[in-house]
Amino acid sequence: MLRWLRKGLVGQWMAFLKNGDVISGAVLAALGVYIVMQSRAWDYYTPDGPGPAFFPFWYGVAMVALSLLLVVSAARKGGEGQAVDWSASGRAMMTWLAFAVSIVLMEFLGFLISFALLTFFIVAVIFRRSLATAGIVAVASALAFHLVFPVALSVSLPAGPFGF
Amino acid sequence: MDVASGLLHGFAVALQPSNVFWCFVGCLLGTVVGIMPGLGPAATIALLLPLTFKMDPAGGIIMLAGIYYGAKYGGSTTSILLNIPGESSSVVTCIDGYQMARKGRAGAALGIAAIASFVAGTVGVIGLTLIAPPVAAFALSFSSPEYFALMCLGLALVVLLSGTSLLKGLLSLLLGLWLTSIGTDLFTAQARFIFGQATLLGGIDFMVVAIGVFAIGEVMGSIEAGEEARMLPVPRGIRNLLPNREELKACRFAFLNGSITGFLVGCLPGGGATISSFIAYGIEKAVSKHPERFGQGAPEGVAAPEGANNADTGGALVPLLTLGIPSGGSTAIMLSALVLWGVKPGPLMMTESPNVFWGLVASMYIGNVMLLILNLPLVPLFAQILRLPLYVLFPVIFGISIVGAYGASGRIFDLGLLAGFGLLGYVMSKLKYPSAPLILGFVLGDAMERALRQSLMMSQGDVLSLVERPISAIMLTFAVMILLIPLLGWFNRLRVRAITENG
Numbered sequence: 001m002l003r004w005l006r007k008g009l010v011g012q013w014m015a016f017l018k019n020g021d022v023i024s025g026a027v028l029a030a031l032g033v034y035i036v037m038q039s040r041a042w043d044y045y046t047p048d049g050p051g052p053a054f055f056p057f058w059y060g061v062a063m064v065a066l067s068l069l070l071v072v073s074a075a076r077k078g079g080e081g082q083a084v085d086w087s088a089s090g091r092a093m094m095t096w097l098a099f100a101v102s103i104v105l106m107e108f109l110g111f112l113i114s115f116a117l118l119t120f121f122i123v124a125v126i127f128r129r130s131l132a133t134a135g136i137v138a139v140a141s142a143l144a145f146h147l148v149f150p151v152a153l154s155v156s157l158p159a160g161p162f163g164f
Numbered sequence: 165m166d167v168a169s170g171l172l173h174g175f176a177v178a179l180q181p182s183n184v185f186w187c188f189v190g191c192l193l194g195t196v197v198g199i200m201p202g203l204g205p206a207a208t209i210a211l212l213l214p215l216t217f218k219m220d221p222a223g224g225i226i227m228l229a230g231i232y233y234g235a236k237y238g239g240s241t242t243s244i245l246l247n248i249p250g251e252s253s254s255v256v257t258c259i260d261g262y263q264m265a266r267k268g269r270a271g272a273a274l275g276i277a278a279i280a281s282f283v284a285g286t287v288g289v290i291g292l293t294l295i296a297p298p299v300a301a302f303a304l305s306f307s308s309p310e311y312f313a314l315m316c317l318g319l320a321l322v323v324l325l326s327g328t329s330l331l332k333g334l335l336s337l338l339l340g341l342w343l344t345s346i347g348t349d350l351f352t353a354q355a356r357f358i359f360g361q362a363t364l365l366g367g368i369d370f371m372v373v374a375i376g377v378f379a380i381g382e383v384m385g386s387i388e389a390g391e392e393a394r395m396l397p398v399p400r401g402i403r404n405l406l407p408n409r410e411e412l413k414a415c416r417f418a419f420l421n422g423s424i425t426g427f428l429v430g431c432l433p434g435g436g437a438t439i440s441s442f443i444a445y446g447i448e449k450a451v452s453k454h455p456e457r458f459g460q461g462a463p464e465g466v467a468a469p470e471g472a473n474n475a476d477t478g479g480a481l482v483p484l485l486t487l488g489i490p491s492g493g494s495t496a497i498m499l500s501a502l503v504l505w506g507v508k509p510g511p512l513m514m515t516e517s518p519n520v521f522w523g524l525v526a527s528m529y530i531g532n533v534m535l536l537i538l539n540l541p542l543v544p545l546f547a548q549i550l551r552l553p554l555y556v557l558f559p560v561i562f563g564i565s566i567v568g569a570y571g572a573s574g575r576i577f578d579l580g581l582l583a584g585f586g587l588l589g590y591v592m593s594k595l596k597y598p599s600a601p602l603i604l605g606f607v608l609g610d611a612m613e614r615a616l617r618q619s620l621m622m623s624q625g626d627v628l629s630l631v632e633r634p635i636s637a638i639m640l641t642f643a644v645m646i647l648l649i650p651l652l653g654w655f656n657r658l659r660v661r662a663i664t665e666n667g
């Protein structure tokens with residue numbers, strides 16, 4: 001009985017922690033606390049009027065209050081109903097990760113190569129097209145971007161060791 | 165300058181060959197992005213904004229506005245042919261539009277959507293022409309307290325109507341206010357929230373936030389959904405795209421209903437085309453002698469929402485141009501564009517920048533005609549866009565996002581922020597946080613803080629001065645009421661139903 005009760009409570013607690021509203025509410029409450037703490041280091045009121053801390057202090061307080069309210073209301077509704085399905089997010093998160101890596105690479109390889117690699121990854125891995133299709137799309141789109149922006153419109157893009 | 169001479173001046177500006185060209189480019193791009201699910205007008209305007217920096221402000225805003233209202237025309241095509249709305253404002257069109265198409269009346273449905281869009285879009289612009297001058301004249305008496313109260317009212321309305329959870333809307337708004345505070349305080353030169361990064365002293369570029377949250381966030385959401393749909397065949401030839409006499413007769417009231425409802429709802433910050441299309445559909449069904457036909461392919465079920473979402477454009481530009489208050493994501497980006505060009509939207513815009521104000525208004529009359537021409541005979545051609553593979557489209561959106569964010573500052577650091585805001589946009593949509601309040605908070609945050617601090621300077625710190633002036637007192641009272649009304653159970657159920665039925 002005690003074991004069952006403990007298991008039930010643990011299960012409920014886990015569901016509570018998986019609840020999107022609880023997690024986002026907690027993150028925003030922490031951000032609100034950070035805003036309030038930071039604003040205490042600046043002038044709240046100066047002889048000329050409200051100082052740089054005045055506005056952030058009040059929206060920080062509001063953020064803490066509202067996010068705690070969100071956590072409490074999520075807890076009152078019960079964990080299960082508000083759970084977010086992250087299982088379908090794999091493809092989106094992989095795409096984002098590839099995008100983030102391509103930005104890091106851009107500093108060293110420049111736009112043209114990094115963008116071609118990103119395109120190749122999206123076509124071949126995310127959309128599961130053949131390597132040949134991925135290669136053609138990657139090279140064609142990177143070249144098109146290079147011709148339209150830096151060459152035709154003189155828009156500067158991150159350059160790599162080869163000057164593009 | 166009175167309305168007639170202002171409009172004549174506007175046509176002189178809008179009919180310049182370069183501006184006609186930019187209007188056409190905007191309408192064409194708008195139609196294309198309207199047709200493509202997964203890329204909205206806000207994302208497109210954000211993506212193209214950096215390319216307009218060197219343009220003449222009148223030409224630039226004419227093109228951006230063309231994208232804004234052109235997307236609403238194009239959005240109906242996918243609703244009717246695929247049962248997938250190209251834009252959120254065309255969700256309601258799916259209900260009867262797709263049913264008409266399944267019954268072999270796809271051409272008539274597309275024709276009705278185009279005609280309703282033209283009629284209501286033009287009525288919306290007439291409303292803008294007539295209402296903007298008196299609103300601007302009234303707003304001339306506004307001082308800092310009134311502007312602060314007005315921004316509170318606008319943001320409260322946006323929060324009320326942008327999502328099912330009021331709490332999440334408010335939190336999204338506060339996040340936007342915080343993001344806009346990052347950088348140097350203009351009153352005291354105090355650095356705020358810069359995390360020791362000197363690159364953040366100038367603040368976060370609006371482009372980076374808008375492109376990240378809208379474009380990257382939307383693409384990630386579309387990649388997750390990854391759905392393919394079968395398109396119904398598009399009839400060829402103008403004759404096959406025209407509705408018959410019975411269908412046009414059934415739509416008479418719907419054209420009027422869509423025009424008026426769309427314009428009035430559009431004037432409200434946060435109202436937006438999606439809400440107006442839903443309300444117009446609801447009114448149409450409520451007054452119909454045959455409500456049972458709705459959902460089975462009723463032509464008026466296409467005409468009312470399509471009319472409303474186009475009349476909404478004229479309404480949405482009233483608060484943007486006369487008060488400097490955007491009503492949603494797209495108009496928030498347009499406000500930023502105007503500010504970047506050195507044009508200050510507000511009561512003085514008509515006198516300080518008549519070329520931009522009246523040029524834009526006049527261009528919308530021309531743009532509506534262009535869109536009717538583009539959307540009637542050329543709809544089979546546009547429908548081919550739906551055959552563009554997503555694995556080509558999405559990398560292109562990533563590429564344009566990089567060009568847009570890097571082009572604004574030339575810093576790789578901003579590309580890192582772009583990735584961060586892209587993730588934020590995606591997570592917000594997963595957790596059902598509306599993004600419009602964040603963008604509006606970001607755009608209006610600086611002006612709101614300035615107005616509040618100036619008001620308190622004027623009154624030597626007396627907060628009550630904000631409610632001692634009648635206009636600001638009325639607006640603040642409305643703002644508080646708007647945020648408190650959802651506490652009434654029946655109202656909140658109605659509000660949530662209106663928002664969820666719009667997807």
